Amino acid sequence: MKYDLIIVGGGAAGFFMALNVAENRPDLQIAILERGKEVLSKVRISGGGRCNVTHAEFSPKDLTSNYPRGKKELLGPFHSFMTGDTIAWFEKRDIALKTEEDGRMFPITDSSETIIDCFLNEAKRHNINVLKSHMVKNVSAKDSIWIVETNKGTFNTERLSITTGSSPKMWNILKRLGHTIVNPVPSLFTFNINDKRIADLPGVTAEAEIKVLTTKLQSEGPVLITHWGLSGPAILKLSAWGALELAALNYNFDIAVNWLAGYTQEEVYLELLDCKENFAKQSPYTYAQFDMAKRLWHNLLAASGIQNDLKWADVKNIQLQQLAAQLTQSNFSVKGKSTFKEEFVTAGGVDLREIDFKTFESKMHPNLFLAGEVLNIDAITGGFNFQNAWTGGYIAAQAISNT
Numbered sequence: 001m002k003y004d005l006i007i008v009g010g011g012a013a014g015f016f017m018a019l020n021v022a023e024n025r026p027d028l029q030i031a032i033l034e035r036g037k038e039v040l041s042k043v044r045i046s047g048g049g050r051c052n053v054t055h056a057e058f059s060p061k062d063l064t065s066n067y068p069r070g071k072k073e074l075l076g077p078f079h080s081f082m083t084g085d086t087i088a089w090f091e092k093r094d095i096a097l098k099t100e101e102d103g104r105m106f107p108i109t110d111s112s113e114t115i116i117d118c119f120l121n122e123a124k125r126h127n128i129n130v131l132k133s134h135m136v137k138n139v140s141a142k143d144s145i146w147i148v149e150t151n152k153g154t155f156n157t158e159r160l161s162i163t164t165g166s167s168p169k170m171w172n173i174l175k176r177l178g179h180t181i182v183n184p185v186p187s188l189f190t191f192n193i194n195d196k197r198i199a200d201l202p203g204v205t206a207e208a209e210i211k212v213l214t215t216k217l218q219s220e221g222p223v224l225i226t227h228w229g230l231s232g233p234a235i236l237k238l239s240a241w242g243a244l245e246l247a248a249l250n251y252n253f254d255i256a257v258n259w260l261a262g263y264t265q266e267e268v269y270l271e272l273l274d275c276k277e278n279f280a281k282q283s284p285y286t287y288a289q290f291d292m293a294k295r296l297w298h299n300l301l302a303a304s305g306i307q308n309d310l311k312w313a314d315v316k317n318i319q320l321q322q323l324a325a326q327l328t329q330s331n332f333s334v335k336g337k338s339t340f341k342e343e344f345v346t347a348g349g350v351d352l353r354e355i356d357f358k359t360f361e362s363k364m365h366p367n368l369f370l371a372g373e374v375l376n377i378d379a380i381t382g383g384f385n386f387q388n389a390w391t392g393g394y395i396a397a398q399a400i401s402n403t
Helices: 012-024 041-049 060-064 071-080 083-092 112-125 168-176 233-241 243-248 265-278 294-303 317-328 384-401
Strands: 002-008 030-033 097-099 104-107 129-131 136-142 145-150 153-162 181-186 189-192 205-212 218-225 229-231 252-258 330-335 337-339 346-350 368-370
Touching: 002 012, 002 145, 012 030, 012 112, 012 384, 030 153, 041 112, 060 071, 071 384, 083 097, 083 104, 083 384, 136 168, 153 384, 168 181, 168 346, 181 243, 189 233, 189 330, 205 233, 218 233, 229 233, 233 243, 265 317, 294 317, 317 330, 368 384
Parallel strands: 002 030, 002 153, 030 129, 153 368
Antiparallel strands: 097 104, 136 145, 145 153, 181 346, 189 229, 189 337, 205 218, 205 252, 218 229, 252 330
């Protein structure tokens, strides 16, 4: 069967590309090939089922700072299509987005189905053929025609787009076509830590500074204690920016946590001396200091050798120094990682030097377009990976529409 455009991958970038091409060129016959029984599965689980569509960052340069891989390459594309354009695109289709305090943007319905229904309805309106359970086995070119072999037959097309995300099988096919694939490693993950100082404290949060010892990796922001270790924005940011380095360490490394971001150990020690003087008859366990969660405060007191039957006046200065160290430089051993919720993001993919970012077209093969996480582009959590998908899909669509 022959189409004017075949898009391999029924995800965010693929649908967005198809819809924009169809809007510009209703004369083109378009098919989306999806290997699974469902399309847009990653959209469905994003943001806990609410779909974190994008992030309220409206400066291209500032927006690129959220991409450990792709920062330089996305600057130009973001000048053509970014957050404001995404908002306008959805508003044109009667989908309003709301902004939360941390900048994440969601549909006002708080449901991923809103976005999925929009894409499916638009695809139907534009007569885009969405073919599920079509697993691509091979891709080749002959006489300027792309030949796509699947488990359900062979398709021909003049224009081919690959938007399969982190797909080892598709990366292997692209490698056979001559593209260079940067080996993938996990990008967004949490740290597994077994330590009594944070045991039995799931749900406790702190504004903290994190450093990976023996490296230059560091981060600051909210940290969440979980059943298996540490998570939260500061940890996820470290996992994204340190994806390659932490993979090389086989996810076994030590971190230092300053639970009191902005405080030095000396400053904390001096404040603890004031506590000893001002609350002499009280137990240190009665009130947590520094606005710290009480359960975490208790565990760090115990780790400093301060028993709950002591009064502040009875605490020795050496114990106060140990407590200051626990508060500002708690060392933990990380032994492995866990996936962040259900959001699978990897660093790796098609080498960015092989892509023309004015069109998202392969520099090696005319009329082959690549967008989304099939490329070696990834971002921190917060809607940035979707914005990359929208931008790449839109710009490729404009180029395809002009061919």
